[in-house]
Amino acid sequence: xxxxxxxxxxxxxxxxxxxxxxxxxxxxxxxxxxxxxxxxxxxxxxxxxxxxxxxxxxxxxxxxxxxxxxxxxxxxxxxxxxxxxxxxxxxxxxxxxxxxxxxxxxxxxxxxxxxx
Amino acid sequence: xxxxxxxxxxxxxxxxxxxxxxxxxxxxxxxxxxxxxxxxxxxxxxxxxxxxxxxxxxxxxxxxxxxxxxxxxxxxxxxxxxxxxxxxxxxxxxxxxxxxxxxxxxxxxxxxx
Numbered sequence: 001x002x003x004x005x006x007x008x009x010x011x012x013x014x015x016x017x018x019x020x021x022x023x024x025x026x027x028x029x030x031x032x033x034x035x036x037x038x039x040x041x042x043x044x045x046x047x048x049x050x051x052x053x054x055x056x057x058x059x060x061x062x063x064x065x066x067x068x069x070x071x072x073x074x075x076x077x078x079x080x081x082x083x084x085x086x087x088x089x090x091x092x093x094x095x096x097x098x099x100x101x102x103x104x105x106x107x108x109x110x111x112x113x114x115x116x
Numbered sequence: 117x118x119x120x121x122x123x124x125x126x127x128x129x130x131x132x133x134x135x136x137x138x139x140x141x142x143x144x145x146x147x148x149x150x151x152x153x154x155x156x157x158x159x160x161x162x163x164x165x166x167x168x169x170x171x172x173x174x175x176x177x178x179x180x181x182x183x184x185x186x187x188x189x190x191x192x193x194x195x196x197x198x199x200x201x202x203x204x205x206x207x208x209x210x211x212x213x214x215x216x217x218x219x220x221x222x223x224x225x226x227x228x229x
Contacts, residue, residue, distance in 0.1 A: 040221065041221055042204065043159070106158075107159050
């Protein structure tokens, strides 16, 4: 597809279970970002991948959260031992390079996670 | 931490009315972006303003970056139901990179037909 693709679009999981969220960025985009959007809150930065560089993990809220990007393309965000406060929309985005100025960042439709 | 305050948080007006949404910060940004997000979708970039005092127009939408590059406004003329959505401003810090993009909490806009 032409846009950023995320799956699943919706996920309901029990507290304590692990979940994996997948992101397929736009082909050729070197930069990939994960954000979290909770009800009534803005977008919260989680992690950033740029090419083959070490990812910027400074936004991950706890060690239960991890992400990897294989082959410089598809990324997986993993949340271990999910908690109710993890319920949110997880948005993935990509851009041609990692520089925002004059650059457009493209978001996927998000994965809506509900922890019950 | 750079914070962006958006106001109002919620706005519901009649079709044809004008409105202004504000995005304010005590921090200086190298540029500022405005996004619109519709239910079930990701945010879509509308505009990037870079120069202090810059004004950009996108059909009925007018975006302005403050002279000091700390604030911005979005003015919509003759609002249409299709303008309904969540409007997010995002400031790009001087450091750049992923954590250099700070989002406000957004303004939920509803245009009643």
